[in-house]
Amino acid sequence: MSRPRIGVAALGGTIAMTSESGREVTPTLAADDLIAAVPRLGEVAEVTATTLATRPSASVTSADLASVVEWAETQVATGASGIVVTQGTDSIEETAYWLDLHWDHPEPLVVTGAMRPPTTPGADGPANLLAAVLTASAQEARDRGVLVVMGDTVHTAVEVLKGRSSHPDAFVSRPFGPLGFLEEERLHLRAARARRPALPMTKGGTPPSVAVLETHLDDTGDVLDLVVRAGYGGVVIAGFGVGHVPERMVDSVQRAVDAEVVVVLATRAGDGPTHEASYGYAGSEVDLLARGVVPAGWLHPRKARVLLVELLRLGAGPGEVREEFAQRGAVRPETSS
Numbered sequence: 001m002s003r004p005r006i007g008v009a010a011l012g013g014t015i016a017m018t019s020e021s022g023r024e025v026t027p028t029l030a031a032d033d034l035i036a037a038v039p040r041l042g043e044v045a046e047v048t049a050t051t052l053a054t055r056p057s058a059s060v061t062s063a064d065l066a067s068v069v070e071w072a073e074t075q076v077a078t079g080a081s082g083i084v085v086t087q088g089t090d091s092i093e094e095t096a097y098w099l100d101l102h103w104d105h106p107e108p109l110v111v112t113g114a115m116r117p118p119t120t121p122g123a124d125g126p127a128n129l130l131a132a133v134l135t136a137s138a139q140e141a142r143d144r145g146v147l148v149v150m151g152d153t154v155h156t157a158v159e160v161l162k163g164r165s166s167h168p169d170a171f172v173s174r175p176f177g178p179l180g181f182l183e184e185e186r187l188h189l190r191a192a193r194a195r196r197p198a199l200p201m202t203k204g205g206t207p208p209s210v211a212v213l214e215t216h217l218d219d220t221g222d223v224l225d226l227v228v229r230a231g232y233g234g235v236v237i238a239g240f241g242v243g244h245v246p247e248r249m250v251d252s253v254q255r256a257v258d259a260e261v262v263v264v265l266a267t268r269a270g271d272g273p274t275h276e277a278s279y280g281y282a283g284s285e286v287d288l289l290a291r292g293v294v295p296a297g298w299l300h301p302r303k304a305r306v307l308l309v310e311l312l313r314l315g316a317g318p319g320e321v322r323e324e325f326a327q328r329g330a331v332r333p334e335t336s337s
């Protein structure tokens, strides 16, 4: 049987890190090095390797991600059955969602990395790379958008979070759990959910400034006022509970809305949605939404920021922003196929 062709691109991260001193690690390895470390890959797929960047993932930019999409589009146009991107795990929850917003192909695009560098006992990079290539090769993974595979567990880009700063089992999908698992090199996935159409990708230029502000006890709104004065185009407020801020902050929220800054309301709880009709006091979600704030729904504040930047970059007006958040922040229905 012929092997599927899978394009693998490396961006850096712990999976590609080595050490000169024998202690701290930095990204040095290229995609070819990662492939060479996993001989089994050659048996399951015909892998083509490309190094697009060699960075820690906190320094990956949306311009890097745009080049990933362009490279991946060339790969599928020339016959690749799937795509794997290796990168640092720190920012996967944002980068995978960015890629998912712009990936408009049935071929799976799978992001993976490693929590332990190749220089340590129990390095997880080789197993994650193999699992990612197997996932990218699988028929069941088609039409699922961008997936994140870590520790033989498959997550959707919209739900995945780095839930722990260290340890190989750092990744979680909140609140519904992972999409599936690999067992004996086979993929087992839950039913697919309907996907929103991809957003067009705009190239070049500086991304619009969008801040994420987590509210807290005694928040006066001063920082929000500063952000508005600094000319930010949008703000995601990570509110208390289902979307609340202290009463004394409400005037700042109103000033932001009046200044035509898009204000999105998410929850800082880390799990669960914002509400729209539960609480009616000053600073509650009902109060804030009545002032023109946009609810993030089920989107984590970090995902909400990525979405808002991309919408503002496309020049979306208030109605489109509200509609996109209503759709992409909802739990999408399962599809029958």
Ligand code: ASP
Pocket (backbone or CB within 6 Å): 012, 013, 014, 015, 055, 056, 057, 058, 087, 088, 089, 090, 091, 113, 114, 115
């Ligand atoms: N600790 C990170 C990683 O797991 C470093 C990074 O994100 O680049 O790859």
